[in-house]
Amino acid sequence: MTGGRGRRRACVVLALAGVFLLPDLAAAETITVQVTKLAFVPAAITAKVGDTVEWVNKDFVAHTATATDKGFDVKLPAGKTGSVTVTKAGTIPYFCRFHPMMKGAIEVKE
Numbered sequence: 001m002t003g004g005r006g007r008r009r010a011c012v013v014l015a016l017a018g019v020f021l022l023p024d025l026a027a028a029e030t031i032t033v034q035v036t037k038l039a040f041v042p043a044a045i046t047a048k049v050g051d052t053v054e055w056v057n058k059d060f061v062a063h064t065a066t067a068t069d070k071g072f073d074v075k076l077p078a079g080k081t082g083s084v085t086v087t088k089a090g091t092i093p094y095f096c097r098f099h100p101m102m103k104g105a106i107e108v109k110e
């Protein structure tokens with residue numbers, strides 16, 4: 001009889017699929033944006049709901065990451081980092097309050 005062997009193979013396949021798929025569904029990621037030479041690099045990023053965006057200020061002056069809709073206002077002193085967790089889908093344009101020509105955007109997907 002081959003029925004038992006086939007069922008066991010199906011179980012192994014399902015177990016392996018679970019091992020590879022589950023962490024992918026659960027894991028929230030951190031996306032890093034460098035703040036350097038008066039610019040957000042990269043300026044445009046994509047995130048998923050629940051992810052954290054972290055800005056690393058490499059400059060010797062302070063910056064902010066401030067959402068145009070005022071949804072967040074992260075202060076970034078010289079050499080420091082700051083972060084925000086995105087909680088809903090949509091595009092969030094942001095800028096630096098001290099240098100308004102510094103602009104970036106976070107595209108948040110479900």
Ligand SMILES: [Cu+2]
Pocket residue numbers: 038062063064096097098099102
């Ligand atoms: Cu700035």
